[in-house]
Amino acid sequence: MNDLLIPVLLILLAPLIGGLVYGFERIIKARMQRRIGPPLLQPFYDFLKLADKRKMIVHSAHAFLGIMHFVSLWFALAVLLLGGDLILVIFLHLLSTSLIILAGYSTRSIFSHLGANRTAISILAYEPVLIIIAVSIFMLTGSFDASAAFNWDQPLLYKMPLAFIALLLVLPIKLKKSPFDVAEAHQEVTGGVEIEFSGIFFEAVYTAKWLDYVFCYTLVFLFAGNNILLGIGLMVFTFFYLNALDNSSARVNYKQMLRFSLTVSFSLAFINLLINIFT
Amino acid sequence: MYPLITSLFLVPVIVSGLLLILPKTVARILVITSSLVLAALSLYVFINLDGVLYFGVPHYVNDLVAVADIVLLVYFGWIALRRRSWLVGLMTVLQFGGLLYVLKILPADHSLQFMVDKLSAFMFLLINVISGIIAIYSLRYIDEEHCSSFRKKHFLSILFWFIAVMNLVVSSNNLEYFFLFFELTTLASFLLIGFRKDELSVKNALTALWMNQVGGVAILAAIFFIIYNGYGEATFSNLLAHASASGILLPLALLSVAALIKGAQLPFSKWLLGAMVAPTPVSALLHSSTMVKIAPFIILRLSPALKDTPVATVVIALTGFVFVAAAISALSQDNFKRILAYSTIALLALMIMMAAVGTPVTIVAALVLILFHGMSKCLLFLNAGILERVFHLKQSSDMDRLGESGPFTSLVITIGFMSLLLPPFGAFIGKWLSIETLGALATDKKLLGALVIVAVAGGGAVLSLLYFKVMGLLIARTGDHDKIRFEKTGLVYAGTMYVLLGLIILSVLGLPLLLTGYFVPVASQTLGMPVAVVMDGWNMHIGAMKLPMVPLLIALFLLPVTIITALFIRFKNVDRVKEYMCGEKINYSFSSFYFSTDRATPYFTTTGILFFVALIVAALI
Numbered sequence: 001m002n003d004l005l006i007p008v009l010l011i012l013l014a015p016l017i018g019g020l021v022y023g024f025e026r027i028i029k030a031r032m033q034r035r036i037g038p039p040l041l042q043p044f045y046d047f048l049k050l051a052d053k054r055k056m057i058v059h060s061a062h063a064f065l066g067i068m069h070f071v072s073l074w075f076a077l078a079v080l081l082l083g084g085d086l087i088l089v090i091f092l093h094l095l096s097t098s099l100i101i102l103a104g105y106s107t108r109s110i111f112s113h114l115g116a117n118r119t120a121i122s123i124l125a126y127e128p129v130l131i132i133i134a135v136s137i138f139m140l141t142g143s144f145d146a147s148a149a150f151n152w153d154q155p156l157l158y159k160m161p162l163a164f165i166a167l168l169l170v171l172p173i174k175l176k177k178s179p180f181d182v183a184e185a186h187q188e189v190t191g192g193v194e195i196e197f198s199g200i201f202f203e204a205v206y207t208a209k210w211l212d213y214v215f216c217y218t219l220v221f222l223f224a225g226n227n228i229l230l231g232i233g234l235m236v237f238t239f240f241y242l243n244a245l246d247n248s249s250a251r252v253n254y255k256q257m258l259r260f261s262l263t264v265s266f267s268l269a270f271i272n273l274l275i276n277i278f279t
Numbered sequence: 280m281y282p283l284i285t286s287l288f289l290v291p292v293i294v295s296g297l298l299l300i301l302p303k304t305v306a307r308i309l310v311i312t313s314s315l316v317l318a319a320l321s322l323y324v325f326i327n328l329d330g331v332l333y334f335g336v337p338h339y340v341n342d343l344v345a346v347a348d349i350v351l352l353v354y355f356g357w358i359a360l361r362r363r364s365w366l367v368g369l370m371t372v373l374q375f376g377g378l379l380y381v382l383k384i385l386p387a388d389h390s391l392q393f394m395v396d397k398l399s400a401f402m403f404l405l406i407n408v409i410s411g412i413i414a415i416y417s418l419r420y421i422d423e424e425h426c427s428s429f430r431k432k433h434f435l436s437i438l439f440w441f442i443a444v445m446n447l448v449v450s451s452n453n454l455e456y457f458f459l460f461f462e463l464t465t466l467a468s469f470l471l472i473g474f475r476k477d478e479l480s481v482k483n484a485l486t487a488l489w490m491n492q493v494g495g496v497a498i499l500a501a502i503f504f505i506i507y508n509g510y511g512e513a514t515f516s517n518l519l520a521h522a523s524a525s526g527i528l529l530p531l532a533l534l535s536v537a538a539l540i541k542g543a544q545l546p547f548s549k550w551l552l553g554a555m556v557a558p559t560p561v562s563a564l565l566h567s568s569t570m571v572k573i574a575p576f577i578i579l580r581l582s583p584a585l586k587d588t589p590v591a592t593v594v595i596a597l598t599g600f601v602f603v604a605a606a607i608s609a610l611s612q613d614n615f616k617r618i619l620a621y622s623t624i625a626l627l628a629l630m631i632m633m634a635a636v637g638t639p640v641t642i643v644a645a646l647v648l649i650l651f652h653g654m655s656k657c658l659l660f661l662n663a664g665i666l667e668r669v670f671h672l673k674q675s676s677d678m679d680r681l682g683e684s685g686p687f688t689s690l691v692i693t694i695g696f697m698s699l700l701l702p703p704f705g706a707f708i709g710k711w712l713s714i715e716t717l718g719a720l721a722t723d724k725k726l727l728g729a730l731v732i733v734a735v736a737g738g739g740a741v742l743s744l745l746y747f748k749v750m751g752l753l754i755a756r757t758g759d760h761d762k763i764r765f766e767k768t769g770l771v772y773a774g775t776m777y778v779l780l781g782l783i784i785l786s787v788l789g790l791p792l793l794l795t796g797y798f799v800p801v802a803s804q805t806l807g808m809p810v811a812v813v814m815d816g817w818n819m820h821i822g823a824m825k826l827p828m829v830p831l832l833i834a835l836f837l838l839p840v841t842i843i844t845a846l847f848i849r850f851k852n853v854d855r856v857k858e859y860m861c862g863e864k865i866n867y868s869f870s871s872f873y874f875s876t877d878r879a880t881p882y883f884t885t886t887g888i889l890f891f892v893a894l895i896v897a898a899l900i
Binding site: 054055056057058059060061063064065068071072075079084085087088091092094095098099101102104105106107108109110111112113116120121123124127128131132135190195196198270273274277278 | 682700711714725726728729732733736737739740741743744747748750751752754755756825827830831833834837838841842844845846848849850852853854855856857858859860861863865
């Protein structure tokens with residue numbers, strides 16, 4: 001019973017947890033810049049304020065795709081937390097990203113289009129790495145199920161440190177953190193695909209980002225096997241790493257991002273796969 | 280059963296002949312009824328076929344086949360002379376010499392020239408149903424073509440001729456017969472590609488001819504080595520019976536070469552890319568149900584013998600390379616049909632790879648891919664025809680207003696692309712099965728497995744990028760067009776679309792049933808061993824592979840339903856606004872974004888050639 005209770009609770013509370021992570025992140029980032037930063041619950045205040053705004057959309061399909069992006073991302077997260085098949089989880093995540101890309105393309109707004117293009121290129125940058133990591137986990141545990149990794153009695157990290165580094169290198173792309181935040185890049189494309197969403201319809205895209213936090217940190221947690229303490233340690237480490245990186249690096253362009261990801265991150269994951277195969 | 284299968288051969292031939300002489304209205308009725316009859320026949324054969332059916336034909340047919348071979352080669356020789364194509368000439372001379380030599384050494388009496396098993400019946404169903412739909416569609420398409428009324432009849436006639444030959448290809452056991460039918464498909468595609476008779480059509484038809492003739496030469500060489508090595512009759516069943524004999528690798532490698540050429544794998548991809556100058560139903564036919572599907576068929580036929588040989592290793596490596604290379608090449612294309620063609624090459628590579636791996640699950644994956652790819656590509660190519668004829672669009676960059684002027688067509692194309700890419704559609708299931716079984720392969724054949732996974736993961740991501748790029752153009756519209764009204768494309772066009780959409784949706788919904796009742800029996804008979812399928816709660820186990828059904832079912836509702844609802848849904852009491860665009864006032868062409876891959880592509884052909892050399896070398900050592 002307990003096996004099911006925790007994942008179900010996590011799934012139900014995922015937007016809340018993600019929101020808190022986001023709020024905490026804003027504080028930490030501010031402190032790194034010697035600012036005080038907003039209160040912890042600021043994301044939720046923003047959430048409430050957005051709900052109160054005048055309802056405006058470009059067209060219905062665009063708004064609807066944004067909402068479905070949120071729903072399908074939640075579903076992908078649920079499959080991951082319930083210990084489902086990792087390849088399926090990666091594809092479901094791709095599905096949800098595809099919906100936001102389509103939403104981006106569906107308007108005649110230049111920034112929305114550029115953002116959608118860049119999001120599509122981001123997929124090319126991180127998806128192969130994630131699949132290689134999933135296959136490495138399969139080599140180690142003999143199963144593609146996430147539950148096999150959660151229950152593995154030895155931290156996966158010890159056997160696949162390079163894959164973990166590769167994951168750390170692609171997470172900024174997924175979470176749109178500098179130096180790989182080309183898809184969102186406020187100074188260049190003013191938020192990319194998000195730009196044409198507003199008010200209550202922006203809410204879906206906004207909270208989907210919170211879900212992405214939970215998704216990514218669960219991927220990090222996978223590397224700890226059944227060692228919960230190590231898992232929490234890894235997540236805290238990743239949290240500080242991501243924010244320090246975000247604060248200290250300048251944005252690269254999308255070509256540089258793609259080249260870096262496909263040469264460095266991908267090779268690291270691949271070398272790790274080879275090690276796992278041959279030992 | 281025997282008369283039914285023979286009628287699958289004879290009915291299209293008779294229809295093909297009648298179409299040339301009958302008046303237009305009667306011909307129309309004939310096309311529609313015979314398509315239905317053929318579909319029903321193939322379905323009946325598939326359901327009622329049990330075990331493997333061998334049958335022979337009277338002795339004089341052997342002589343007839345030999346004569347037909349020679350007549351065909353004389354015709355090819357005449358084309359070479361008339362068009363002054365030295366490549367066709369060279370290949371014809373090679374084939375002629377090879378054929379005469381093989382006829383001389385061939386054992387005098389053949390028996391049991393035909394073999395129909397579940398794999399053949401599977402192919403019958405694909406060939407007859409999909410080609411039937413294309414034939415009905417062509418009724419209108421070819422009617423709008425600017426050519427004489429006799430040539431219109433001629434076109435439909437070749438179409439049915441093609442169906443007959445394809446049915447023969449997948450049921451022949453004797454390799455000499457197989458050679459003739461293989462060459463006849465080459466002839467049919469040559470005639471269809473060159474149908475428009477302009478300079479480009481003729482040139483591309485000749486390219487298709489000589490490239491496929493190379494495949495014919497390879498088959499003749501395979502026959503020679505089978506007899507030379509003393510295996511007895513040159514048949515598929517005999518070849519499989521000698522699966523572990525010494526020297527078997529060379530005929531296997533040669534037949535694989537023939538398959539890879541038919542499957543337009545690099546460096547022989549040019550003929551399929553050139554084929555799109557023909558009327559669009561031809562592309563639909565070549566890409567979905569006929570011609571290129573011979574490639575995975577041959578490899579599936581040979582898979583019990585191929586499995587775990589060096590030849591299979593090279594084939595797997597080659598197709599892994601082609602999967603990525605074709606996906607990358609597709610990125611820089613703008614012509615809608617060229618994008619489709621490259622993605623066909625990439626997905627064919629995946630099918631051939633799965634067939635060559637040869638474990639129960641990969642065979643199932645290959646079959647799933649063959650069927651769903653057939654339906655999706657047929658849908659997409661037929662729509663390419665509608666785009667040309669109804670909307671006058673050829674380049675994908677011009678399609679950014681299609682969502683407003685033709686919402687139904689853009690919806691259908693979007694579904695077609697999604698069915699190639701995303702869960703829960705069949706092609707996705709195939710891809711998923713591939714990645715997971717390749718993972719299993721890597722525990723056994725380590726380095727190869729790892730490299731191929733990299734290829735599939737990378738190529739898959741590139742393909743998704745490509746499809747998004749096109750889908751994005753299709754879905755675009757403005758707030759003024761929030762309420763959509765489906766355009767009218769006419770009975771024939773809309774009807775065939777609805778039938779195909781219905782088939783795709785039914786197959787997705789019935790996937791658990793299809794897997795147990797359709798794909799798995801075919802796979803187990805092809806492999807000659809049982810494939811275990813167990814339903815365990817909400818999971819389906821095929822061999823060692825687990826398919827979680829619940830997430831797939833939910834994904835089914837999420838994705839297609841989302842895209843379809845997105846078109847119809849209207850939010851009430853919400854203000855429509857113009858795009859904000861951060862206040863920009865510039866004019867921007869939304870489709871001007873493309874990817875340049877020119878720097879990578881020149882090496883692809885060279886690498887492809889090296890792989891083909893490696894294939895023969897692997898067989899020799």
